[in-house]
Amino acid sequence: MSVTPLLQVDGLRTEFSTDQGPVTSVDGVSFSLAPGETLCLVGESGSGKSVSALSIMGLLARNGRITAGSVLFEGQDLVGLPDRELRRVRGHAIAMIFQEPMTSLNPVLTIGDQLAETMILHLGLTKAQARQRAIELLEKVGIPRAKDVVDDHPHRLSGGMRQRVMIAMALSCEPKLIIADEPTTALDVTIQAQILRLMRELSAETGTAMIFITHDLGVVAEMADRVAVMYAGQVVEETDVYTLFDDPKHPYTSALLRSIPHITTPAGDRLNPISGSVPNLLHMPTGCRFHDRCLQAMDRCATEPPELLPVASQHSVRCWLYDETEVPA
Amino acid sequence: MIAYLIRRLLIGIPVLLGVTVINFFIINLAPGSPADLFLSPTATPEDVARTEAELGLNKPIFVQYVNWLTQLLHGNLGVSFQNREPVTQLIGDRIGPTLLLMGTSLVVAYLVAIPIGIIAARRRNTVVDYGVVGASFLGISVPHFFLGLAMIYVFALTLGWFPTGGMLTLGRGGGFADRLSHLVLPVVVLATAIAANMVRYVRSSMIDAFGQDYIRTAKAKGLGTSVITNKHALRNALIPVVTVIGVDLSALIGGAIVTEQIFQWPGIGLLTIQSIGARDYAVLMGINLIAAVAVFAANLLTDIAYAVVDPRVAYA
Numbered sequence: 126m127s128v129t130p131l132l133q134v135d136g137l138r139t140e141f142s143t144d145q146g147p148v149t150s151v152d153g154v155s156f157s158l159a160p161g162e163t164l165c166l167v168g169e170s171g172s173g174k175s176v177s178a179l180s181i182m183g184l185l186a187r188n189g190r191i192t193a194g195s196v197l198f199e200g201q202d203l204v205g206l207p208d209r210e211l212r213r214v215r216g217h218a219i220a221m222i223f224q225e226p227m228t229s230l231n232p233v234l235t236i237g238d239q240l241a242e243t244m245i246l247h248l249g250l251t252k253a254q255a256r257q258r259a260i261e262l263l264e265k266v267g268i269p270r271a272k273d274v275v276d277d278h279p280h281r282l283s284g285g286m287r288q289r290v291m292i293a294m295a296l297s298c299e300p301k302l303i304i305a306d307e308p309t310t311a312l313d314v315t316i317q318a319q320i321l322r323l324m325r326e327l328s329a330e331t332g333t334a335m336i337f338i339t340h341d342l343g344v345v346a347e348m349a350d351r352v353a354v355m356y357a358g359q360v361v362e363e364t365d366v367y368t369l370f371d372d373p374k375h376p377y378t379s380a381l382l383r384s385i386p387h388i389t390t391p392a393g394d395r396l397n398p399i400s401g402s403v404p405n406l407l408h409m410p411t412g413c414r415f416h417d418r419c420l421q422a423m424d425r426c427a428t429e430p431p432e433l434l435p436v437a438s439q440h441s442v443r444c445w446l447y448d449e450t451e452v453p454a
Numbered sequence: 455m456i457a458y459l460i461r462r463l464l465i466g467i468p469v470l471l472g473v474t475v476i477n478f479f480i481i482n483l484a485p486g487s488p489a490d491l492f493l494s495p496t497a498t499p500e501d502v503a504r505t506e507a508e509l510g511l512n513k514p515i516f517v518q519y520v521n522w523l524t525q526l527l528h529g530n531l532g533v534s535f536q537n538r539e540p541v542t543q544l545i546g547d548r549i550g551p552t553l554l555l556m557g558t559s560l561v562v563a564y565l566v567a568i569p570i571g572i573i574a575a576r577r578r579n580t581v582v583d584y585g586v587v588g589a590s591f592l593g594i595s596v597p598h599f600f601l602g603l604a605m606i607y608v609f610a611l612t613l614g615w616f617p618t619g620g621m622l623t624l625g626r627g628g629g630f631a632d633r634l635s636h637l638v639l640p641v642v643v644l645a646t647a648i649a650a651n652m653v654r655y656v657r658s659s660m661i662d663a664f665g666q667d668y669i670r671t672a673k674a675k676g677l678g679t680s681v682i683t684n685k686h687a688l689r690n691a692l693i694p695v696v697t698v699i700g701v702d703l704s705a706l707i708g709g710a711i712v713t714e715q716i717f718q719w720p721g722i723g724l725l726t727i728q729s730i731g732a733r734d735y736a737v738l739m740g741i742n743l744i745a746a747v748a749v750f751a752a753n754l755l756t757d758i759a760y761a762v763v764d765p766r767v768a769y770a
Contacts, residue, residue, distance in 0.1 A: 184673055216676035223674075228667040233689045233765060243675045278765040294675070 130157040130197075131301060131334050132181070137194035137204075139173075139180045148406045150176040152358040153194070155433065158351075160301065163328060163335040165345045165366070168355030169403050174338045177355075178304045181336075182221055183211045199301070217247040220295035224307040226287035230279035236263070237275035240294055247298045262293040266323060285316035289323070296327060303328070304336045309344065321347050342385055346370065351439075354378050357404050357414040360433055364440040374442040376419045413445065421446060455761070458769035462757070466750050473746040474526075474739070478519050481735055481742075487511065488535045488733040509535055522739060531743070532736035536729070541740040544725065549744070551621055552714070552721030556706050558637060559644035563702075567649040568695075571656025572683060578661055586653060593650025598709050602643045602716035609639060619718035640717040644709050648702050652695070659694045663687040693764045700756035704749045 139151040151173040158164050166174045179185050181196050183203060196203040198219065203211065215221075223229045231239060240262060241255035250258065256275065263271035266289040279287055288308060295303050305324065309317040325348060328335050337348050345352055349366040354375065362375040373379045380399045401418040404410055410417055416426035426445055433443040489505040506512045510521065525532055531541035574586040610618040616639050617623065623632050663669065664687055672686045714723030722741060729737040761767045 182674060184670060212676040212678060214676070215674055221674040223667060223671065225667050229671045231668040231672070231686050231690070233693075233763070234686070242677065242681075246676060280766045291671075294671075 131160045131162075131199065132158040132336075133195075133197040134177070134181065135195050135197070137177060137180055137196065138192050139176050139185065139189060140192045141186070141189045143188065145407055149192075149409075150189075150358055150406060151180060153433075154355070154358070154360050155194075156353045156360060156363055158302070158334050158336065161328075161332045161334050163325075163337055163348055163350045165349035165352045166336060166338045166355055167340065167342065167345050167352060169340060171403055171406070172355040173358040174340075174355055175306050176358075178221070178306050178336060178338055181304065182215060182219065183208070184215075184221075213247075216243050216300075217298045218300055219302045219304065220298065220300040222288070222291050222295050222303060222305040222308045224310050226284050226291055226308075226311060229291055230287055232279055235276050235278055236282075236290055239279075240275075240290070240297055243294060244297050258297070259293075262297055263290070265296070266290070266293045266327075267319075268293075284312055285320065288312060288316075288320055292320075292324065292327070296331065296333070299331065300333060302334045302336065304338070306338045307340070308337075310339070310341075317344075324348070342381065354381070357409065358406070359414065359443060360441075361415065361443045362441065363433070364437075368437075368440055374436055374440070374447060375415075375444050376421050376446070377415050380418075380420075413443075455769050459754075459758075462754055466754075470743070470746055470750060474523070474743060475519065477742040477746075478522065478739060479515070481738055482515055482518075484733065486733050488735065490733075522736075526743075531740040534729075534737050535734045536732045536737070541736050544737060545722065545740055545744060548720060548722045548725045550721075551719060552710055552723060555637070555640055555644065555714070555719060555721060556710055559641045559648060560702065560706065562641055563645040563648035563652060566645070567652035568656050570649075571653045572660055572688065574653065574657040575660030575664065576683065583657075586657070590650040590653040593646045594654075596646070598643055598647065598712045599716060601646060602640070602713055605639045605643060606716070619716070621720055640713050640719055643713050643716075644706065647709060648706065651705075652698060652702070655695050655698050656691065659691040660687055663691040666690070689763070693760070696756060696759045696763055699759070700752045703752035707745050707748065 134157065135155050137151055137154040138149065141148045141150055154173065154177050156164060156166075166177060168174050176185070176189070179189075180191050181198075181203065183206070185191070191204050194204065198214065203214065206214075230236070237256055237259045240259035241250075241252065244250045244255040244258060245252065248255075260271045260275050263274055268274050268286060268289055274282070274286075279290070282290065291308070295305075308324070309320050312320060321344065324335070324337075327333070335348075337344070339345060339348075345366065351363065351365050352369045353360045353363040354369070354377065355361065356377050362369070362373065362378045364374075369378065370382065373382055377399075380397075383397045384399060386394075386396055399418055404414060404417075410427075411430075412428045413419070413422070413426040413431050416422040419426065423445060429445070431443050431445050431448075433441050434447070435441045436447045487502075487506065488509060489502050489511065503512070510518060513521070522532065531545070533540055534544055570586055574583045577583050606618050609615050617636050619636075621633065621636050623636075660683075668690075669682060669686060672682045677686070710721065711723035711726050713719065714721045715727045718724065722744070725737065726741050728734075729741070757769075761769055
C-alpha cells in the first residue's frame, strides 16, 4: 500500500442478540479504502454487506453490537467512540445513502429543511446560506426546478428524484467517504443507470471515496475500483475490479460470475446457479463456510476455516486452494 | 379546502337532524312524565291532564318533535319544564364552567401525556416503560366516579388541601386562587382518563416513528437525540395522535357529566343530571343538541388538523 488508507476496517465482528441467542452477522471483515477510491461490497442477501456498513457508521439496531475489530477512519478508531463524537463524523466526514428512497426522507419536513439541517449542524451555515446551498446541491444532482423543489415535501417527488435528494444530502458537507447501501436496488432500470452515472461523476468530481454496496455484478462493473466479495459474513475475495472479472480466484466468485447470463448466451440455455443456499447464521458450517456448495472442496475445507490471505499484490482470497504451499507469497 | 369545509358542513345537517330524532324518541321512551314530578301526590287526573297540555305533552310524539324542530329553526330551544326559564339561557349560564373544566383537563392531559409517552417510547422495554404502561392501564380502568370519590376522600376530607366541590367558596368572592383550588380535583379526575389513553397512543406511535427509515437517515446525518426525537419523530408521531383528540372530546363530554355531579361543578353535566331527574325534556334536548354539535365540530377540527400536521393530506 503506497497511499495511506482513508478507511481501514480490520477484523470487524458484529453480533446481534436474538430470541434464538447471539447471531454473528459479520465475522472478521477486513478491507481498506484509499482516498477517492470506490470499493464495492458485493454479496447475496444476508452476507453481511449492510451490517458492515452500519457498523462503520455506528448505526446498528439496538440489539446489535461490534464485538471485535477496528474501523480506522483517517487513523481514528470509530469503534467504541462515544456517540457524541461519532455524530460529528456522521453526515460530515462520512455520509450514507440508503436503499429505500421512498421512506428514507422524512415525510413531514421539506426537502430544503432536511438538506439544510446537516449543513447548519456540521458547517455552521446560517439558515439562509444553507437554503441557498441546498438549491445549488439540488441543481447539481440534476433536479429540475430546484428553487421550487426546495420547499416541497418528499411525497411530491418520484423515487429517482428522492434518491437524487439523498445524494445531494450526502454530498452537502463534502464528505471524504460516502457509503451507499444498494442505492439503486429500489429503482427501475433506466433510473438506476442515471443514478449510477450521477454518482460516478460526482465522486470523480469531488474526489469522494465510496463504499458501494450491491448484489448486482453489473453495478460492480460500472462503479468499482476495487471489489470485496462477501459470503456468510466474511470477505472471501478482495481485489481490483478488472482482476475480479478476468481472474477470479475464489470458487464462490467464479460461481457468481458463471451464474450471470451473458448477452451472447443462446435463448433457452439454462442458467448456472450455485447449488444449495446461503447458510443460516445460526448454524454456520464448520471449516470454510462455502465448502458444502463448493465444486472444488477438499477434505480440509470441511474442518479448517481458511484465512483471507494475499495471493498477489492487492489480491486476497479466503480459500485453501491458494494455501501458501501452492502459491508462494 | 373551503369547498371541502362547506361540503362537510352540509353533510352535518342531516347527521345532526338524525341525532335529534333519535334523542327525542329515546327521551320520550323513558318512564315517568314531567307532570308527575310537578304535581303533588294528591293531584287529580284532571290536574295531570291540564299540566301535560300546558307542556304540550298531550299531543302525538311526532307532532311534539315537529313543534320542537320548528322552534329550533327560529333559534328557540324552548322553555324548561322545571322552572320556566328559557333553555338557551339555562345552557348559556352553565356552559362557561363546563368549557373551563373540559378545556383545562384537555390541556393538562396532553401536557402530561405527550412527554411521558415520548419517554416511554425512548426507553422501550425498560422499567420506566413498564411503569408508564402499567400506570396508564390503571388510569384507563378506574372509573371517574371512583377516582373522584377517592380524590375527595384523600385530598379534600383527609388532607384538606382542596375543597370537596363547587366552583368557588361562597362569601369569599371567588378570586383566581380560590377558583383554581376548586378546579384541581375535577381536572385531575377528567385528565387522568384522557392522559392515560393518550400516553399509549403517543408511546406506540413514537415507537413506530423511531423504527422508520427516515430516523435512520437522521442518525446518519449526525443529528442529536433530541432533534431526532422532537423534530423528526414527534412530528410524524403526532399524525395518528391527532385522530384521538376528536375521540377524546366526545369522551370528555361523557366524563364531565359524572365528574360535575361528584364535584357539584355548576356546569352542563350537573344540569344534565338534574334535568334527567326532573324529566325536563326541553333542557335535555337542548343539551343533546349542543353536545352533538360539539362532537361534530371536534371531528371537523380533527380533519382540518390532519391537513395541518401531514403535508400529504390535501382536501379538495
